[in-house]
Amino acid sequence: MTRTLYELQGQDDKRFSPFCWRTRMALAHKGLEATFEPVQFSQKDKIAFSNQKLVPVLRDGETVIADSWTIACYLEDKYPDAASLFGGSVGQGLARNMNFWVDMSIHPALARVIVADTFDNAIDTADQVYFRESRESRFGMTLEEFSPRSDADVSKLQNVLSPAIATLNVQPFLSGDAPAYADYILFGTVKWAAASTDRIVFPNDGPFGAWLIRMYDLFDGYARTSGAAAA
């Protein structure tokens, strides 16, 4: 059976989409092989078969699934004998909440910190006009005005992040003793930052830094060596 993940491709082949990384890590967690098909913002025709416009899209044999959360639930249901992404219904419910927390609390704070860097360092030249125009329309100001690379914005991000840091101070993973999908949700966001800037925006020391090392070490160092070579 053919399994293909369509994921966002950036400058120098960087894979910087946090949502696509969630699915990458979920596939690795389940031990499922896949081919990765790069898609730039300007190549939405590549995923027209999914009847929507956003990556990630997973084609699993004859089945097509869009949206990282929907894909995770699909994988959990379809491959129940592989390692669980959620550890049961309570874990799935709370992972859903983690998904919203990262999307609605962490991402807005992180965007302030790095989106100008994302433009400079992660967006392919062919996509830069689209990226700038769509984001500046959303923000109501230029990328550089929205994201002035200020230390104050880094502090605000780390303040929003503080509950996760506290959790990682008392247990090795957000999901407890072993990694699960909730960890991949936040880790995908770290990969977005890593592809965008060399500045330290997430802590690289303390409990969070130790968790990052554990996450990068998973699956034989998968997140170091695959996909985002330059990140």
Added chain:
Amino acid sequence: MTRTLYELQGQDDKRFSPFCWRTRMALAHKGLEATFEPVQFSQKDKIAFSNQKLVPVLRDGETVIADSWTIACYLEDKYPDAASLFGGSVGQGLARNMNFWVDMSIHPALARVIVADTFDNAIDTADQVYFRESRESRFGMTLEEFSPRSDADVSKLQNVLSPAIATLNVQPFLSGDAPAYADYILFGTVKWAAASTDRIVFPNDGPFGAWLIRMYDLFDGYARTSGAAAA
């Protein structure tokens, strides 16, 4: 076997401690009977046997446990045949993260909204000097300066709360299809607000309001009728 929960008591016998409510709901979830022993801030001698100064304290037969999270873990281990509070290790790990999120993100935002009301309406007269002095020392300003009952502070709270509202828009409980300890963590905080003010500080409509009704309905309306009669 005797089981006693020592919990904070306020004005007109109100039980307004969010941490004590977590344990109340955990006991109800497990179907465990308990006697409730009220403790005012000025009555720390009542819990001296626990070798620390904070409620809740649970005395379960010969075992004494302090701290709401520690108590929840104890109950889960000690009474494994009763309904699970966590639904497994992933659910427990993510509930721990919820615990930190409520304590570190929701409580500071809520304190701005209601702590002056807590002083006026929930703290017993005998405790008011202690409460004001300890909090004003911590905040570096008067209770009324810290908590001016502004609409802006309510908006900030609801912004921090927004991921939980989004979760409750797609599933009935934070823990998924059924309530579990993560729900009781946030619900305890709502009880604190309800004992402090009649103002609407948490949404009473939409997905969050519907969740509140479900939470109040649990265990034959337990949180309406027990403990905090006036809340």
